[in-house]
Amino acid sequence: xxxxxxxxxxxxxxxxxxxxxGLRAGVGRTKNLEEWSVAGRSxxxxxxxxxxxxxxxxxxxxxxxxxxAYSRGGPALYIMAYITxxxxxxxxLLPYIWHxxxxxxxxxxxxxxEKRYNSKPLAIFTSLTGVLFLIPYLQIQLAGLGIIVQVxxxxxxxxxxxxxxxxxxxxxxxxxxxxxxxxxxxxxxxFLMIVAALTIGVYVPYxxxxxxxxxxxxxxAVHPGHxxxxxxxxxxxxxxxxxxxxxxxxGFYMWPHTFGSAFTARSGETLRRNAIVTPLxxxxxxxxxxxxxxxxxxxxxxxxxxxxxxxxxxxxxPAWFLGIIGGAGALTAMVPAAIIILTASTLFAKxxxxxxxxxxxxEEGIARLAKVMVLLLALVxxxxxxxSSATLVALLLLGYAGVSQFFPAVVFxxxxxxxxxxxxxxxxxxxxxxxxxxxxxxxxxxxGVNAGFFSLLLNAFxxxxxxxxxxxxxxxxxxxx
Amino acid sequence: MRKPxxxxxxxGLIPFIGMCFSVSLWDRVEPMIFGLPFNLFWLxxxxxxxxxxxxxxxxxxxxxxxx
Numbered sequence: 231x232x233x234x235x236x237x238x239x240x241x242x243x244x245x246x247x248x249x250x251x252g253l254r255a256g257v258g259r260t261k262n263l264e265e266w267s268v269a270g271r272s273x274x275x276x277x278x279x280x281x282x283x284x285x286x287x288x289x290x291x292x293x294x295x296x297x298x299a300y301s302r303g304g305p306a307l308y309i310m311a312y313i314t315x316x317x318x319x320x321x322x323l324l325p326y327i328w329h330x331x332x333x334x335x336x337x338x339x340x341x342x343x344e345k346r347y348n349s350k351p352l353a354i355f356t357s358l359t360g361v362l363f364l365i366p367y368l369q370i371q372l373a374g375l376g377i378i379v380q381v382x383x384x385x386x387x388x389x390x391x392x393x394x395x396x397x398x399x400x401x402x403x404x405x406x407x408x409x410x411x412x413x414x415x416x417x418x419x420x421f422l423m424i425v426a427a428l429t430i431g432v433y434v435p436y437x438x439x440x441x442x443x444x445x446x447x448x449x450x451a452v453h454p455g456h457x458x459x460x461x462x463x464x465x466x467x468x469x470x471x472x473x474x475x476x477x478x479x480x481g482f483y484m485w486p487h488t489f490g491s492a493f494t495a496r497s498g499e500t501l502r503r504n505a506i507v508t509p510l511x512x513x514x515x516x517x518x519x520x521x522x523x524x525x526x527x528x529x530x531x532x533x534x535x536x537x538x539x540x541x542x543x544x545x546x547x548p549a550w551f552l553g554i555i556g557g558a559g560a561l562t563a564m565v566p567a568a569i570i571i572l573t574a575s576t577l578f579a580k581x582x583x584x585x586x587x588x589x590x591x592x593e594e595g596i597a598r599l600a601k602v603m604v605l606l607l608a609l610v611x612x613x614x615x616x617x618s619s620a621t622l623v624a625l626l627l628l629g630y631a632g633v634s635q636f637f638p639a640v641v642f643x644x645x646x647x648x649x650x651x652x653x654x655x656x657x658x659x660x661x662x663x664x665x666x667x668x669x670x671x672x673x674x675x676x677x678g679v680n681a682g683f684f685s686l687l688l689n690a691f692x693x694x695x696x697x698x699x700x701x702x703x704x705x706x707x708x709x710x711x
Numbered sequence: 712m713r714k715p716x717x718x719x720x721x722x723g724l725i726p727f728i729g730m731c732f733s734v735s736l737w738d739r740v741e742p743m744i745f746g747l748p749f750n751l752f753w754l755x756x757x758x759x760x761x762x763x764x765x766x767x768x769x770x771x772x773x774x775x776x777x778x
Contacts, residue, residue, distance in 0.1 A: 310754045310758065311730040311731055314757070314758050315727060315761075317765075318726050318761060319723075321768065321769075322715050325712075329712045441746060442745075443746030444746075450740050457740050457748045458739060458750060459734070468734045468735045468738065471734050471738075472731055472732060472734060475731045476731065479731075498712075502765075502772070506762055506765045506766050506769060507762070509762055510758065510759070516751065516755055645714060709712045709713070710713065
């Protein structure tokens with residue numbers, strides 16, 4: 231057997247076992263919309279945590295973080311800072327969102343906007359833009375899966391075919407399984423992922439350099455400046471770091487699927503404890519960054535930096551272990567992709583299509599439409615994954631720049647009774663236009679500052695200003711009643 | 712439900728100062744600690760410190776909500 235057959239065989243086995251574990255969990259349950267999209271709201275605390283960690287630990291952390299450590303150097307450290315600070319913000323926000331959700335029966339992010347600002351158009355606008363910004367996030371997972379298949383098949387399966395295989399696996403999985411299946415696969419995935427990260431991050435430096443310390447001494451001597459900011463880039467200095475960390479931390483729980491996960495918790499206290507414990511998980515990201523830094527010395531001149539971790543593993547380990555790493559990586563892409571597709575398709579069917587075109591649509595009708603949307607979303611992201619050369623981190627930053635624009639609407643909505651619907655709408659529109667203009671004209675970073683953060687400041691300022699200029703309205707969702 | 716107390720908000724601000732605003736003070740390779748560049752080590756240490764800050768803030772909030 232050639233190494234390619236061994237590695238690909240093991241990846242297929244891991245994906246099959248993972249999928250079967252997931253599908254088995256759904257056997258004998260009725261397939262209505264609620265079961266399919268939120269597992270009948272019956273997931274226990276442990277599974278909610280697993281889903282939340284499943285959302286956090288994506289292909290991005292696996293391939294994207296090592297890719298940036300390889301190609302950009304120091305600026306990649308922003309990832310550790312923003313995840314931790316995102317949890318700090320969640321500590322202060324999520325218990326209140328959960329509290330209002332329980333009191334007023336909110337189920338999605340768009341429900342919050344609709345009830346708080348008493349506006350259907352605003353809810354439709356936020357759902358639609360939310361789905362739009364989820365697409366780059368989905369694209370990350372597909373591109374990541376494509377890279378895994380390509381590297382682990384020893385380049386015998388070309389990239390386009392790899393991505394196509396990835397799309398079929400994910401769509402089939404979501405179609406047949408639903409959210410309960412996703413939660414079960416998360417268990418398998420997290421275990422394999424930690425094993426893979428630790429093994430590569432510890433073994434590679436010891437095998438090639440005799441330890442972590444010689445690795446970094448050699449890297450600092452050969453490429454002075456790579457390990458600090460701006461590293462191998464020109465524009466990613468300290469003001470970029472501060473603005474990008476702030477933007478991403480603000481946006482961390484603004485994604486439709488992460489925001490919505492707050493409603494599934496048992497209590498506000500659970501969410502606080504989650505914020506205390508989960509950041510410790512990011513400590514393992516250090517091993518992935520170390521792998522990326524090692525690749526700078528071991529595998530110079532890669533055309534696709536996101537491949538650095540897997541190529542290093544391919545050169546270091548026997549084919550069967552490459553298969554296990556690839557399998558872990560494949561599940562790491564499938565779980566978040568499935569969560570994103572499920573959230574986006576349900577959001578579109580329920581909060582965009584129904585209020586606009588078919589107010590009398592039944593729950594079964596929505597479930598059917600949501601499943602058509604699964605295919606449509608898979609196809610769109612397939613097209614984008616084929617025709618885009620952006621790195622995984624660049625895609626994530628694009629999504630964050632957009633989705634963080636919800637932050638002022640959420641924070642003011644919770645804590646500032648004076649905020650008005652017109653104020654929030656003005657802020658959102660200005661923020662998103664600014665993101666679109668700056669990103670499309672390639673002016674990110676904008677004068678050394680993350681373009682998304684610059685837009686977020688504009689957004690917050692105009693939300694505040696226009697709210698003060700428009701008449702005061704009673705707050706329909708007061709924290710204290 | 713009351714807004715977060717000033718003391719727990721202050722505890723929440725500490726990680727932002729340590730991991731974000733102070734970047735130009737700690738973004739250095741030397742001195743290496745445990746073989747890690749100083750900036751990587753600094754962030755790892757602050758992940759743990761942030762967790763402690765939030766644990767402290769949580770006990771403040773819980774006591775306050777009980778009253």
